Amino acid sequence: MDNLHIEETKYTPEILLNTDGTISLTGKSYPENTFEFYAPMIEWIKQYFTTSPATTTTVNMEITYFNSSSSKLFFDFFDILEEHSENNDITINWIYDEENESALEAGEDFIEDFEDLNINLVEK
Amino acid sequence: MDIGQVQDLVENDGIVFLSYGGFLSQALISGMTEALEKEALSSDISMGISNNIFTIFIELAQNMMNYSKTQHKDCQEIEPGGLIVVSKDEESNYYIQSQNIVSIDDKKKMEPKLIDVTTLDKESIKKIYKELRRSGKGTHNKGGGLGFYEIAKRCDHIEYNFKKINENKFYFHIKTKINTHNKIKKDK
Numbered sequence: 015m016d017n018l019h020i021e022e023t024k025y026t027p028e029i030l031l032n033t034d035g036t037i038s039l040t041g042k043s044y045p046e047n048t049f050e051f052y053a054p055m056i057e058w059i060k061q062y063f064t065t066s067p068a069t070t071t072t073v074n075m076e077i078t079y080f081n082s083s084s085s086k087l088f089f090d091f092f093d094i095l096e097e098h099s100e101n102n103d104i105t106i107n108w109i110y111d112e113e114n115e116s117a118l119e120a121g122e123d124f125i126e127d128f129e130d131l132n133i134n135l136v137e138k
Numbered sequence: 139m140d141i142g143q144v145q146d147l148v149e150n151d152g153i154v155f156l157s158y159g160g161f162l163s164q165a166l167i168s169g170m171t172e173a174l175e176k177e178a179l180s181s182d183i184s185m186g187i188s189n190n191i192f193t194i195f196i197e198l199a200q201n202m203m204n205y206s207k208t209q210h211k212d213c214q215e216i217e218p219g220g221l222i223v224v225s226k227d228e229e230s231n232y233y234i235q236s237q238n239i240v241s242i243d244d245k246k247k248m249e250p251k252l253i254d255v256t257t258l259d260k261e262s263i264k265k266i267y268k269e270l271r272r273s274g275k276g277t278h279n280k281g282g283g284l285g286f287y288e289i290a291k292r293c294d295h296i297e298y299n300f301k302k303i304n305e306n307k308f309y310f311h312i313k314t315k316i317n318t319h320n321k322i323k324k325d326k
Contacts, residue, residue, distance in 0.1 A: 123264075
């Protein structure tokens with residue numbers, strides 16, 4: 015399985031998916047067609063867990079702002095992570111700027127929704 | 139669309155710093171969002187409020203891009219477009235509003251959500267948002283059906299109306315207000 019790197023654009027984040035278990039999404043997220051844009055990432059993560067997951071998986075999410083369809087997509091992404099959290103050591107770092115209270119709230123909402131996931135709120 | 143309508147929309151709301159009428163594309167939305175980022179940087183509103191403004195703007199603009207049924211008078215082709223205006227008043231309340239043409243079927247789909255977001259309190263809106271996001275009930279090929287709830291979570295007031303054009307078409311106008319009082323940037 016190969017690493018997957020998707021470059022940042024003005025409206026989509028940089029995505030790094032590494033087979034060593036380091037995953038990151040950094041930037042803004044309001045694609046024209048969200049589900050289509052993230053399809054390769056979702057495909058990759060499913061394959062990663064079914065074939066060769068690393069001992070620990072760390073997901074760093076640093077999204078400044080995002081539209082509602084991205085919110086739905088992140089939910090579905092976390093849902094996949096939660097499905098595999100019993101057999102894998104998964105940590106999610108929700109990284110936000112100290113002044114960005116709306117990003118903090120979004121992170122808190124995900125924590126409420128995914129009690130079985132280890133989500134840390136990390137202030138920059 | 140008549141650009142003169144911009145004046146009617148913002149009559150009492152002070153300074154307009156972004157207005158656009160016409161065809162909408164992702165590239166245009168992204169360019170306008172960048173312009174809003176510049177405006178926000180030069181004002182003293184917090185990053186959280188700024189991001190709420192960008193998100194509401196993006197939701198409204200992408201809604202119009204995906205659903206607007208604007209039709210040229212002289213041709214049959216339907217293209218996505220409408221009118222979007224961002225303004226602020228003397229007390230630094232921000233207003234984001236849009237107007238576009240929708241079909242009667244879309245009106246019927248939008249109305250229950252619009253009634254929710256204009257009548258329920260923030261806690262109830264958040265609850266519906268989270269339920270919809272979890273269940274995926276509103277999910278369609280373009281999104282999660284969460285847009286109006288996303289907007290409601292991030293603003294202080296929403297008004298909307300539908301104005302009949304003919305049996306099948308309506309002007310849909312929505313106005314959102316973001317209050318920035320007591321939310322100014324923290325001193326570093």
